[in-house]
Amino acid sequence: NQTFELDSNPHTRLNILTGEWVLVSPHRTKRPWQGKVEDIAPDNRPEYDPKCYLCPGNGRADGDSNPEYTESFVFNNDFAALLEDTPAGDMNEDDLLVANNQRGLCKVISFSPKHNLTLPEMSVEAITAVVNVWQNEFNSLAENDWIKYIQIFENKGEIMGCSNPHPHGQIWSQGDIPLEIAKETERQKTYYAIHRRSLLADYLKLEQKKNERIVFENDHFVVLVPFWAVWPYETMIISKRHVNSIKLFSEAEKKSLAEAIKVLTTKYDNLFETSFPYSAGMHQAPVNNGYYPEWHWHMHFYPPLLRSASVKKFMVGYEMLANPQRDITPEFAANRLKEMSTIHYKISKT
Amino acid sequence: NQTFELDSNPHTRLNILTGEWVLVSPHRTKRPWQGKVEDIAPDNRPEYDPKCYLCPGNGRADGDSNPEYTESFVFNNDFAALLEDTPAGDMNEDDLLVANNQRGLCKVISFSPKHNLTLPEMSVEAITAVVNVWQNEFNSLAENDWIKYIQIFENKGEIMGCSNPHPHGQIWSQGDIPLEIAKETERQKTYYAIHRRSLLADYLKLEQKKNERIVFENDHFVVLVPFWAVWPYETMIISKRHVNSIKLFSEAEKKSLAEAIKVLTTKYDNLFETSFPYSAGMHQAPVNNGYYPEWHWHMHFYPPLLRSASVKKFMVGYEMLANPQRDITPEFAANRLKEMSTIHYKISKT
Ligand SMILES: O=P(O)(O)O[C@H]1O[C@H](CO)[C@@H](O)[C@H](O)[C@H]1O
Ligand SMILES: O=P(O)(O)O[C@H]1O[C@H](CO)[C@@H](O)[C@H](O)[C@H]1O
Numbered sequence: 294n295q296t297f298e299l300d301s302n303p304h305t306r307l308n309i310l311t312g313e314w315v316l317v318s319p320h321r322t323k324r325p326w327q328g329k330v331e332d333i334a335p336d337n338r339p340e341y342d343p344k345c346y347l348c349p350g351n352g353r354a355d356g357d358s359n360p361e362y363t364e365s366f367v368f369n370n371d372f373a374a375l376l377e378d379t380p381a382g383d384m385n386e387d388d389l390l391v392a393n394n395q396r397g398l399c400k401v402i403s404f405s406p407k408h409n410l411t412l413p414e415m416s417v418e419a420i421t422a423v424v425n426v427w428q429n430e431f432n433s434l435a436e437n438d439w440i441k442y443i444q445i446f447e448n449k450g451e452i453m454g455c456s457n458p459h460p461h462g463q464i465w466s467q468g469d470i471p472l473e474i475a476k477e478t479e480r481q482k483t484y485y486a487i488h489r490r491s492l493l494a495d496y497l498k499l500e501q502k503k504n505e506r507i508v509f510e511n512d513h514f515v516v517l518v519p520f521w522a523v524w525p526y527e528t529m530i531i532s533k534r535h536v537n538s539i540k541l542f543s544e545a546e547k548k549s550l551a552e553a554i555k556v557l558t559t560k561y562d563n564l565f566e567t568s569f570p571y572s573a574g575m576h577q578a579p580v581n582n583g584y585y586p587e588w589h590w591h592m593h594f595y596p597p598l599l600r601s602a603s604v605k606k607f608m609v610g611y612e613m614l615a616n617p618q619r620d621i622t623p624e625f626a627a628n629r630l631k632e633m634s635t636i637h638y639k640i641s642k643t
Numbered sequence: 644n645q646t647f648e649l650d651s652n653p654h655t656r657l658n659i660l661t662g663e664w665v666l667v668s669p670h671r672t673k674r675p676w677q678g679k680v681e682d683i684a685p686d687n688r689p690e691y692d693p694k695c696y697l698c699p700g701n702g703r704a705d706g707d708s709n710p711e712y713t714e715s716f717v718f719n720n721d722f723a724a725l726l727e728d729t730p731a732g733d734m735n736e737d738d739l740l741v742a743n744n745q746r747g748l749c750k751v752i753s754f755s756p757k758h759n760l761t762l763p764e765m766s767v768e769a770i771t772a773v774v775n776v777w778q779n780e781f782n783s784l785a786e787n788d789w790i791k792y793i794q795i796f797e798n799k800g801e802i803m804g805c806s807n808p809h810p811h812g813q814i815w816s817q818g819d820i821p822l823e824i825a826k827e828t829e830r831q832k833t834y835y836a837i838h839r840r841s842l843l844a845d846y847l848k849l850e851q852k853k854n855e856r857i858v859f860e861n862d863h864f865v866v867l868v869p870f871w872a873v874w875p876y877e878t879m880i881i882s883k884r885h886v887n888s889i890k891l892f893s894e895a896e897k898k899s900l901a902e903a904i905k906v907l908t909t910k911y912d913n914l915f916e917t918s919f920p921y922s923a924g925m926h927q928a929p930v931n932n933g934y935y936p937e938w939h940w941h942m943h944f945y946p947p948l949l950r951s952a953s954v955k956k957f958m959v960g961y962e963m964l965a966n967p968q969r970d971i972t973p974e975f976a977a978n979r980l981k982e983m984s985t986i987h988y989k990i991s992k993t
Contacts, residue, residue, distance in 0.1 A: 297732020307741035318724040328806030374668040382647020391657035446960040454957025456678030471966035607804025610796040614924040616821035
């Protein structure tokens with residue numbers, strides 16, 4: 294009789310942050326792929342594009358013009374999904390048709406005046422400037438007492454729904470606490486109530502001891518493939534210090550975070566020698582809603598590519614209707630990322 | 644002061660089956676799209692493709708050959724994500740690294756010997772034959788007492804990760820209850836405990852009274868856009884009779900279901916005059932795991948297209964990290980689908 298092995302037998306793993314399980318099918322990598330092959334967006338953009346609504350000096354949809362900015366630039370999303378002046382109201386018919394109004398604010402952050410850069414191609418100093426903008430925006434959005442949660446994120450690459458290749462991210466903030474944050478709050482709160490310690494701090498300690506899924510580490514942050522990763526090369530950046538939001542990061546921590554982002558995204562680009570698409574964003578405590586001592590700041594990276602620059606993992610039928618599923622193991626993914634160079638392939642090729 | 648309106652103000656709606664909310668941004672449809680435009684797979688397949696592993700008589704990856712079948716054909720997935728002979732085992736380190744083995748069986752169902760058909764292009768009789776296969780497979784899989792849940796589904800179209808355009812679906816069955824089923828079980832159970840009635844039967848009655856989201860109805864099934872739909876043209880087929888699985892459908896119900904599927908998928912194809920991609924699948928009670936009187940059979944359709952045959956909705960950054968979000972209202976989508984013809988555009992064009 295065989296013994297059960299995580300690296301060869303189908304199994305489920307618990308996401309300790311959400312309480313949900315992922316189905317892992319390690320043996321399934323042998324499957325040939327006859328399906329969709331993604332177009333690879335050409336990588337020959339100019340430094341300045343006169344038609345780009347994010348480049349310095351250019352006009353935007355609302356009639357405004359961008360300043361001649363030299364670092365980063367923030368403005369309100371011209372096609373915001375959430376609006377500040379939403380009237381109050383709700384609806385409930387027999388607990389069957391239930392709706393609530395939702396106020397919010399959506400912002401866009403250009404990471405650089407240069408149209409042809411991406412985070413891994415920027416210097417640690419330039420990324421630190423972006424981290425500063427994130428911190429400042431977080432702090433000033435939190436001054437609106439009706440805002441309860443602030444989601445900082447980036448969609449990178451056409452296949453992640455990014456409609457403009459100019460390096461940029463977004464911030465959506467709103468009057469209620471969104472689903473994923475509600476789940477992570479509940480799990481962290483429960484753990485904290487029992488142990489009086491941060492769930493992620495304990496998890497980090499165990500991962501450091503095991504050293505099977507860690508990709509990179511500096512003074513203040515660890516980059517790892519979580520044990521319960523869903524996307525093939527999904528990673529998390531976790532702060533070593535137990536702080537519940539970006540507000541509390543010191544100058545040294547912000548520089549370390551910039552370094553961690555540069556190293557991770559460079560490894561990502563090197564993996565398939567392509568500008569690696571992903572959605573990434575920070576998870577942190579809600580604001581203006583009491584205390585959240587259990588919350589531990591972290592950042593998720595959800596990249597879709599599975600086998601190459603043009604073959605992604607599809608989260609479709611079974612995954613949408615039943616349960617998330619992955620093919621390669623998190624340990625395999627962590628090893629691949631660990632062995633990647635921290636020098637960007639475009640530089641090492643010149 | 645404005646009053647709150649569901650058709651113009653951002654709001655959240657409750658999914659009564661999962662307890663989760665969706666963010667609805669009705670005003671956001673005006674957003675111009677400069678992002679990814681999907682390739683449209685050519686629609687000129689031959690009736691028989693010698694290289695297709697689903698066509699009658701052809702060879703498959705495991706060395707077997709398909710019979711010269713004339714209706715539908717079922718076989719074990721050659722690259723199954725779940726395997727029957729998975730050894731028992733689990734792992735738990737400090738409740739932080741938690742995993743369980745998972746046994747399962749994955750099957751593939753070819754819907755037709757003809758390589759160039761899709762469900763809307765098949766006759767109601769031919770679709771009824773598929774429904775019969777689903778019922779038979781469900782019944783015989785449920786005879787394995789270790790199987791606790793049976794997921795019947797179809798991924799249609801390249802952009803839904805379908806790797807072969809030959810009309811086919813899949814069945815994944817497994818030893819545990821997957822996430823989405825656990826959520827829907829809990830909500831239905833709670834409602835049933837309070838009201839002694841099926842949640843979906845009550846919901847259906849209210850939707851019939853309102854008649855704002857109903858797309859089609861016959862003797863035994865209603866097709867509607869749920870109040871909490873996430874995907875732009877998401878729909879549900881709900882059985883009028885409160886039964887908890889396909890096992891209990893009569894001959895008349897199976898034929899009605901086939902008709903509902905034909906009408907819905909024809910309307911889908913007519914919407915953007917394209918072979919409309921989606922993931923669709925039935926939700927029903929777990930098996931071999933006690934009684935589920937609260938469970939009410941239904942089928943979800945999750946189609947990604949938003950604006951045209953080549954522009955889809957991306958569930959990315961905010962959606963992955965925070966909360967599902969949609970742009971058009973469910974009522975708008977239901978009206979569009981309602982007004983579509985039940986004659987397939989390829990036929991009405993010839
Ligand atoms: O089994 P297939 O058709 O090869 O694969 C497709 O459906 C599966 C079940 O939804 C998914 O896990 C795969 O990502 C998708 O490409
Ligand atoms: O806001 P953008 O970049 O136009 O749009 C992109 O990001 C949003 C937030 O994740 C998504 O809702 C959209 O589907 C996606 O295309």
